[in-house]
Amino acid sequence: MLLCNLVSIAIRVGAPRIVPTRGIPFPTGDPELGPEEERRLRRRLLDRALEALGTAVEGPTVFEAAEAS
């Protein structure tokens, strides 16, 4: 599965499982956040990645990660 920011390109090249991220230079982070908050974001991204890996797909499918609660 793919964690990336350029979702439209990922879809165009046919990546089957995509989790969108916040910026090109930091797929599993966000320097705008404080350290703890950033780590929680990373956790949400990977939680979603594991769900994506366990889900059957037919073609490029986007799995949005949960918003911060």
Add this chain to the structure above:
Amino acid sequence: MRIVHYVNQFFAGVGGEEAAGHPPEVREGAVGPGRALIAQLGPDFEIVATVLCGDDYAASAPGATEELLALVREAAPDLLVAGPAFTSGRYGLACARLAAACSRAGIPAVVAMHPDNPGLDEAAPAPVIESGKIGREMRASIERLAGAIKTLARGEELREQDGRVGRVPRHNRLADRAAAPRAVELLLARLSGDRERTEVPLPSFGTITPSAPIEDPAQARIALLTESALVPMGNPDRLESARATRWLRYSLEGMDELEQGVYQSVHGGFSTVAANADPHRLLPLDVARELEREGRIGTLHGEYLVTAGNGTQVATARAFGVEWAAELRQAGVQAAILTAT
């Protein structure tokens, strides 16, 4: 004409995936599809030897192509024939690399594969002849390949009408009309709905069949991969920052996180300031270990694979993908998380 034929473990009858690690081997005469080929070619042709190798070995063992080339040389053929590889990625790469190596070593070579095969662009300078998509199309594929071999035996070059696909060496020729009227004609064609006509075909991304989902991540071995060019500080293995021709692997054994100042990104396509301040922004090792400790990931694979995805040729990237998949499968990895910048 003396021919050496290259086939994978499957078509040689050695075995399926369980035999994909089979090392290079030579057998006298024709084996498997070689027999059908020789029947089509007739008495002026002889398959003096068949070189065979497992797909994983051929696509991912370092030096595999050189080993195979040495075996081909020993048989002193007039021509190396590889495939048909259909759409099989590892087999196609192995065929293409061996054919390219033979060509460069002065042994004429020809490959048969489907145009969607990731090996397509690696065969040059050796020509590629189109085959069917799957092994069931063997018969028609062998007929076309035999025709191409006969053409080569006459000393002629292979062209599109012989079934040649992939990169064809460019030749200058005089067009019947200047560029301007041709361009206007293409524009008019497009305006009237023709989306296909072009003088410059773009590379195709092919089609990707999604893999089946893993049943339970808590039971799986999962790998972390990245194209973000994250390497140890100082880039000891000299990964390119753009147009990468290589990928690398680095150990994650015994590490819970990526220490600041120990890793850096050498990617040339974005500002690496944020990533260098905290490499987990590129490779989420800290959280992956946490998930492993909690039992949500069975095992995290002991190394991460990395390249620089920046201006990389599609064919090169595709080849990396095939190599990564072969490597991970051999290591018992069931799923991978790839971070892309």
